[in-house]
Amino acid sequence: MNEEIIIAGFGGQGVLSLGKILAYSGIMEDLEVSWFPSYGPEMRGGTANVTVILSNERISSPVLNVYDTAIVFNQQSLDKFEPKVKPGGLLLYDPNGITRHPERKDIDIYQIDATKEGAALGSTKVLNMVALGAYLKLKPIVKLENVHKGLLKSLPERHHHLIPLNEKAIGVGMEKVKLIHKAEHVNAK
Amino acid sequence: MxxxxxxxxxxxxxxxxxxxxxxxxxxxxxxxxxxxxxxxxxxxxxxxxxxxxxxxxxxxxxxxxxxxxxxxxxxxxxxxxxxxxxxxxxxxxxxxxxxxxxxxxxxxxxxxxxxxxxxxxxxxxxxxxxxxxxxxxxxxxxxxxxxxxxxxxxxxxxxxxxxxxxxxxxxxxxxxxxxxxxxLFEPIPRWTDEYIREHHGNWATIGKTPDRERNIITSLDLVPERMEKHNMHLKEKYEQMEREEVRFEEIQTEDAEYLFVAYGSSSRIAMKAIKLARAEGIKVGLLRPITLYPFPKKRLRELADQVKGMLSVELSLGQMVEDVKLSVECRIPVEHYGRVGGMIPTPEEVVEALKTKIINR
CATH class of the missing domain: 3.40.50.970 (Thiamin diphosphate (ThDP)-binding fold, Pyr/PP domains)
Known part of the structure; x- marks a missing residue:
């Protein structure tokens, strides 16, 4: 197993913490993990992104050009990373604010209305966990019990009372993820 | 653990x-x-x-x-x-x-x-x-x-x-x-003053006792004969480092026909480039210097008898490549590939550079 993921959106949408929780869950699953963020000017008000790799083997480059999965939360990130998904790979996006939808035919495309579902749960802050749920439904590479351990490890103790809400959000994401397009020529590994 | x-x-x-x-x-x-x-x-x-x-x-x-x-x-x-x-x-x-x-x-x-x-x-x-x-x-x-x-x-x-x-x-x-x-490694206790006195008391400024001369720390010596002696003493230290402290890692060099030389973050990118290149049938390996000084000259010279060319991959305009060239003494082609200004080369770019600069040169 070697899963190469890019997660991208606006700063403040929880992109980096989604990556961190996924990486920590991977550690709990005994996988090798890496997490490399964009840092600097784009973090301060622009788009943020993070490359997360989970693998059975020692991880080589933490920086990549193409990805097995892209999870995107805004138009800029969709425009930038749709072409970077490997043929047969997965593109998961939040349609909130999207005017130009993805067009590729050789990848799996799914939507998750994470912003809307997060708001319905009472906190837009959990939109990243809604997306995590949607992703894990499609690619169950880590068990939910390990995601729980990952949340415990990655959130500071003062935020542990929010774990049940985060896990509820993961459940909502699993339930609400919607297929838009199935890859026509599946040659995924 | x-x-x-x-x-x-x-x-x-x-x-x-x-x-x-x-x-x-x-x-x-x-x-x-x-x-x-x-x-x-x-x-x-x-x-x-x-x-x-x-x-x-x-x-x-x-x-x-x-x-x-x-x-x-x-x-x-x-x-x-x-x-x-x-x-x-x-x-x-x-x-x-x-x-x-x-x-x-x-x-x-x-x-x-x-x-x-x-x-x-x-x-x-x-x-x-x-x-x-x-x-x-x-x-x-x-x-x-x-x-x-x-x-x-x-x-x-x-x-x-x-x-x-x-x-x-x-x-x-x-x-x-x-x-x-x-x-994380198990914590190592800080040295006590007694430990420092015992192990480093011959040079460190820990307070003069009546039983010995003062320890003086300085980089200044105006007497040429003494300064030259000091310089030669430093040289001996560097030579000892070159004999005893060279550290490096090799990845898939056993059957390599070409070699990436890369350290730090570039070596990670080179590791991915090896996977991509080998999937195309190109036998390439990596020598990763862990100590940049002393540099693994001897091992590179040995590998120069085995591989057909080396590509130094660095996030620079070409710096370590000079040490690689000195090490192999012009026996085989050595080229540099790098991105700068904060740009990071993709593994695909590195494979392409290996082809254009070394294999099909």
Missing amino acids: GEILLMKGNEALAEAIIRAGVDGYFGYPITPQSEVMEYLAAAKPEERTGMVLLQAESELAAINMLYGAGATGKKAITSSSSPGISLMQEGISYIAGAEIPVVVVNVVRGGPGLGTIQPAQSDYFQATKGGGHGDYHLLVLAPNSVQEMSDFVPLAFDLAFKYRNPVMILSDGLIGQMMEKVE
Whole structure:
């Protein structure tokens, strides 16, 4: 197993913490993990992104050009990373604010209305966990019990009372993820 | 097995500083290594081990605090990024001349000047060829993972005290900012004054007792005969390092027909490039220098008899490539590939460069 993921959106949408929780869950699953963020000017008000790799083997480059999965939360990130998904790979996006939808035919495309579902749960802050749920439904590479351990490890103790809400959000994401397009020529590994 | 955590390279370095029994950290914040001091401040080392954590008024002050602390036989360390390390060069030269064991960490960003805050490896010359004035070398360690950001701190102090020479950990923005699994080592207690007196009392300024001469720490000697002797003594140390401290890692070199030479973050990209190239049937391996000074010259010379060409992959315009060329003595083609200004080459680009610059040259 070697899963190469890019997660991208606006700063403040929880992109980096989604990556961190996924990486920590991977550690709990005994996988090798890496997490490399964009840092600097784009973090301060622009788009943020993070490359997360989970693998059975020692991880080589933490920086990549193409990805097995892209999870995107805004138009800029969709425009930038749709072409970077490997043929047969997965593109998961939040349609909130999207005017130009993805067009590729050789990848799996799914939507998750994470912003809307997060708001319905009472906190837009959990939109990243809604997306995590949607992703894990499609690619169950880590068990939910390990995601729980990952949340415990990655959130500071003062935020542990929010774990049940985060896990509820993961459940909502699993339930609400919607297929838009199935890859026509599946040659995924 | 120790505790396994997910940490940034900079955070792992900071935690390792406390665990390595360091007596003093002196520094001044700069991106992309600011997490080091942030982490140290939050971790309260003054309560955990009694370590001094001090934000100096400038990098010049910080390096001279290291001079003073190191001169007493204490373990002292600083970290900074490229422009800050340039400011420290005068102090580093004095420290090398005065033979004080200290550790300096450079989390490199792009230059020259203020440059960029993004990763680069453009300080190779500065780290390995002097940087400050005078005939001297730092012993330079190049971590390529978060684990090594932790492990190299106690190693750097061992080497610094073995040779009474400043050791540099040459990292970069990529290794500093990325998170990976790290297994932390068991804390090493700080040295007691008795320990320092016993092991370093022959040189450190720990207070004169009636039974011995004063220990004098200086880099100044106006008598040419004595100064030349001192220079030759430093040379002997560097020669001993070249004999005993060369460290490197080889990946898939057994059957390699071509070789990447890359350190730090570039070596990670080269590892991925090996997978891509081998999937196309190109037999390429990697030699990763772990010590940049002393450089693995001997092994590269041996590999020059096996492979048809070498590509030095660096986030620079071509610095380490000069040492690779000197090592192989023109026996085979050696070329350089790199991106600069904070750009990071993709593994695909590296494979392409191998084809155009070496295989189909």
